[in-house]
Amino acid sequence: MAKESSFDVVSTVDMQEVDNAFQQAKKELSQRYDLKDSGAEIALDKAGKSMTVSAPSEFVARQVIDVVGSKLVRRGIDLAAVRWGEAQPAAGQSVRQTASIVEGIEKDVAGRINKDIKGTKLKVKVQIEGDKLRVSSASRDTLQEVIAFLKGRDYGQPLQYVNYR
The missing domain is CATH 3.30.70.860 (Alpha-Beta Plaits)
Incomplete structure (x- = not known):
């Protein structure tokens, strides 16, 4: 036989590449003229395999998610591996959106x-x-x-x- x-x-999912994309996105947020002083922030929890975007409005949150998505694609991470949840209202008018990394x-x-x-x-x-x-x-x-x-x-x-x- x-x-x-x-x-x-x-x-x-290569978490090191996710971290690299996160660092690049964070740098772009601090330099891009339309997002620089908007109050938008991103956070990565490597152990929990999740990302959180905090922004003053849902529109800004979508822009930040697009930035993060473009950096992930450049790093070879398939966007299907990132599942974004619904935008949750946070303090004041701001919103918070969390993504889990599927592995x-x-x-x-x-x-x-x-x-x-x-x-x-x-x-x-x-x-x-x-x-x-x-x-x-x-x-x-x-x-x-x-x-x-x-x-x-x-x-x-x-x-x-x-x-x-």
Whole structure:
């Protein structure tokens, strides 16, 4: 029998790159003429994997989020990995908006990916292992087809395909 090949489907975010993008966005906020004295601030909680934007109005908050988003994209972070919550009213007229950085594949998303792969009728085995999936098959071509299939689908978070052997 042929040796089985496999790969893992994971969803990871390089927090160092997120921190670098955060530092660049913070610097731009202090230098950009329309945001310099607006009172807008951003904060990053690396341990909690979250970002908070505080701004005097919802319009300014959206501008700050756009700045942060552009810096994340430049650093190679997929914006699907950042989930922004609703703008919450803060002291006075100001608003606060929090984003969580999604890492790992949640159980329901993993189940949906598993179901979609099984729906292709390809000869592969899928195992859910915590926050990742392992896909294995005797044929490497079949694994390539599964990767191509998954790249064409949207699961609301970025997926990476690692440990291909």
